[in-house]
Amino acid sequence: MKEFDTVIVGAGLAGLTCGLELSGKGKKVLLLEAEPVVGGRTANYSLGGMEVESGFHRYIGYYTTMPKVLRKAGIRLNEIFTWEEKIEIRVKHDDKLVTLGLAPLFGPLKLISGVLGNNKLLSLRDKLSLVPFFLNGFKDYALKPKELDKMSIREYAAKYGVREDAFHNVVVPLSTGIYFLPPERYSAYVFFGLLAPGIPRLFKLRIGAYLGGMTDVMCRPMADVIEKRCGTVMTKQKVVKLLLNEQQEVIGVETHSGEKFYGKHVVVATTLNSAKQLLNVPFGKHAWFQPMLKLPMMPAAVFQIDLKKPALRKDITTFGPRTSMASFAEQSRTTFRGRPGRLSIILADPEKFLPLTPEETLEIVLRDAEALGMHIREDVLDYRKIDHNYDFHSLEPGYNWMRPDQNTPVKGLVLAGDYTMQPIFATMEGACISGVNAAKIILKRKNPIRRKSQEGYI
Ligand SMILES: Cc1cc2nc3c(=O)[nH]c(=O)nc-3n(C[C@H](O)[C@H](O)[C@H](O)COP(=O)(O)OP(=O)(O)OC[C@H]3O[C@@H](n4cnc5c(N)ncnc54)[C@H](O)[C@@H]3O)c2cc1C
Structure with missing residues (x-):
């Protein structure tokens, strides 16, 4: 009963993708998830009586692996996403709103009017100052990736003369707005690396907002398919130890309750932090693991507010540069339908928020919301702060290698997980790519370890 072809530790998108791929090839897989629900950083769940999500997520139209994986699980993209052809940028202490179209095929007019318009906020000189920045950035990404990863996006923008308004209203939303880090600490390589895959697939560009909690509409259905194919998915099973044989080969895992599960292969598909803890004991001195064991991590913090009425006219991806509200969206007509109003906010500079209480955070967010033209103080029904303590590998300059x-x-x-080497950094697409890669490696490996005795495989 406790012997499997592959034991997968962690049922986030990377682990679920790997399980889906392997079970599709007839392999007997076991997924062990520490939390009560599957989904990891894309999970939704109830926290003290309020429905929350790990953080509001957007599917980017240029993703290629994730849609294939979802289709294999029988999930139709149009049923779980509503599509956005533009984003909004709110400006502090100003009622001006920048609307940027980003879908050449699905919303060409919005794209053209976004680039040519917004003149009060971005002058022609501001816009032109972005041209050498982007052209050189994509060139350096292709030709000098290591050099590019030595610079922050702040330094790179200064090098190419990006004007201050263009920097705050375009570069900051595309960096801090996505990965919470201040631009002084955000790698220029990551900045252009996230945008570059979109160029050849520009025609596909648009943003998918979830029509429901991500565990409900995406991760649980993936787990159900794995189970239908004779795989096993167990939650509340924290793995505390890797089991090794005398040859220092990995033969299984042990959970917090002391249960042991054996497999010819073990995939560690956890966050970097958990992977370090599991790998440090047996492989702490192994040269291959040294860089990853030293790879720094970074946190994220998310704030979610239930409201008496919607905070914004539309559910749309919005950025609030120069405030705590790095990116946010009203979600009462999309992800949290049925709520009278619902705001999900990714907090900029998360380290600042980790030690704060939810009440202290609410006060800062309400002040910033006010400055961005959203008067929601009287409408607050309930709120939660969700901390991701060092769940991400650091996207600061110098660490990608x-x-x-x-x-x-x-x-x-x-290994699998968004921190492992794949081109789309810490994204759902990156997690899926890592899961597909892990499955391919397992399917290719010759002479898998075979069980010999209770504690040993050869
Ligand atoms: C606030 C926020 C906003 C985001 N926005 C976007 C976005 O808009 N677009 C996008 O593409 N991506 C976004 N992401 C990133 C995306 O969510 C992640 O890159 C992706 O989900 C990572 O998947 P993963 O499987 O690698 O890791 P995880 O989802 O972290 O999965 C790891 C799993 O392992 C489990 N685990 C850990 N330790 C153990 C153990 N010892 N035993 C058993 N189980 C264990 C964890 O509980 C978890 O379920 C966002 C993330 C956050 C937090």
């Missing part, structure tokens, strides 16, 4: 491959030199051990 330290990310590990999915294939490890240790027999029986494969």
